Amino acid sequence: MGKLEGRVAIVTGGSRGIGQAIALTFAKEGADVIVNYVKQKRQAEKVVEQIQTNGGTASALQADMADRKSVEHMVSIVLDQFGKVDILVNNAGILLHSDVLSFADEDVEMMWSINVKGVLYCTRAVAPHMIRNKYGKIINLSSIAGLGTAAAATTPYAATKAAVAVLTKRFALELGSYGINVNAIAPGLIKTDLILKGVSPDVAEGIIKYCEKASMLRRVGEPQDVANAALFLASDDSSFMTGQVITVDGGRMDFLSHSL
Numbered sequence: 001m002g003k004l005e006g007r008v009a010i011v012t013g014g015s016r017g018i019g020q021a022i023a024l025t026f027a028k029e030g031a032d033v034i035v036n037y038v039k040q041k042r043q044a045e046k047v048v049e050q051i052q053t054n055g056g057t058a059s060a061l062q063a064d065m066a067d068r069k070s071v072e073h074m075v076s077i078v079l080d081q082f083g084k085v086d087i088l089v090n091n092a093g094i095l096l097h098s099d100v101l102s103f104a105d106e107d108v109e110m111m112w113s114i115n116v117k118g119v120l121y122c123t124r125a126v127a128p129h130m131i132r133n134k135y136g137k138i139i140n141l142s143s144i145a146g147l148g149t150a151a152a153a154t155t156p157y158a159a160t161k162a163a164v165a166v167l168t169k170r171f172a173l174e175l176g177s178y179g180i181n182v183n184a185i186a187p188g189l190i191k192t193d194l195i196l197k198g199v200s201p202d203v204a205e206g207i208i209k210y211c212e213k214a215s216m217l218r219r220v221g222e223p224q225d226v227a228n229a230a231l232f233l234a235s236d237d238s239s240f241m242t243g244q245v246i247t248v249d250g251g252r253m254d255f256l257s258h259s260l
């Protein structure tokens with residue numbers, strides 16, 4: 001029997017990258033998975049097909065995390081279909097490179113809307129139903145960028161991910177007495193479109209080389225590395241953990257200066 005047998009899980013941004021790996025992993029462990037996407041319908045359908053081919057259950061559902069009504073509509077469809085949501089993975093997120101001297105207002109606005117407001121909207125829509133069932137697992141995707149690594153040109157993005165870490169602790173505080181665990185994962189560099197698309201192959205290679213060197217394990221991450229941690233947090237193996245931000249980054253050496 002899988003670790004998530006009988007559970008209903010929403011994975012926001014489940015069509016690609018880390019979210020895709022989480023969706024596949026949860027389905028393999030028996031969960032009914034809702035693979036959310038915003039634009040790439042075909043990609044989300046491919047994830048669903050892959051799950052179904054492996055004998056799992058999944059459906060693709062479009063919703064824009066930046067749009068409260070769209071998020072609430074998605075959750076209402078899931079509740080109509082399944083009557084509950086056991087697991088919510090607030091994974092959808094974007095990274096628009098910029099620093100304090102160069103950021104564009106609209107980029108900052110968009111990152112806050114998707115990366116932070118999306119987490120608030122989705123959690124608010126799902127939490128009352130978890131409270132009713134006295135059961136829930138909420139997993140947020142923060143980032144080591146939000147914990148203080150020195151990655152270049154990611155300052156406004158880092159602030160959104162620091163906000164996700166704080167929201168994790170506050171949600172855990174507010175929802176713990178209802179049997180709801182809320183934890184976050186702070187990945188290091190994981191090979192996905194977020195990092196590698198939109199930059200030249202040379203730049204991508206430079207980023208990977210830098211992060212391999214900065215890692216104690218001398219490698220960058222794969223989406224499955226994060227999915228493995230997400231499975232632990234979604235399963236009852238972590239039932240006495242809440243309000244934690246778990247770093248999955250291969251041991252970044254640029255954290256050493258303030259690790260004790």
Ligand SMILES: NC(=O)c1ccc[n+]([C@@H]2O[C@H](COP(=O)([O-])OP(=O)(O)OC[C@H]3O[C@@H](n4cnc5c(N)ncnc54)[C@H](OP(=O)(O)O)[C@@H]3O)[C@@H](O)[C@H]2O)c1
Pocket residue numbers: 012013014015016017018019036037038039040041043063064065066090091092093094095114141142143144186187188189190191192193194195
């Ligand atoms: N990759 C890394 O190195 C890394 C490191 C630390 C933290 N993270 C965090 O991990 C999460 C996943 O990152 P990733 O690397 O897997 O990203 P990715 O490969 O770029 O995939 C992003 C996913 O988010 C979805 N999405 C984007 N905007 C959305 C919106 N407005 N509403 C709903 N869904 C939306 C996309 O859907 P479509 O396919 O429809 O566009 C896609 O499924 C993000 O929160 C990111 O900040 C990533």
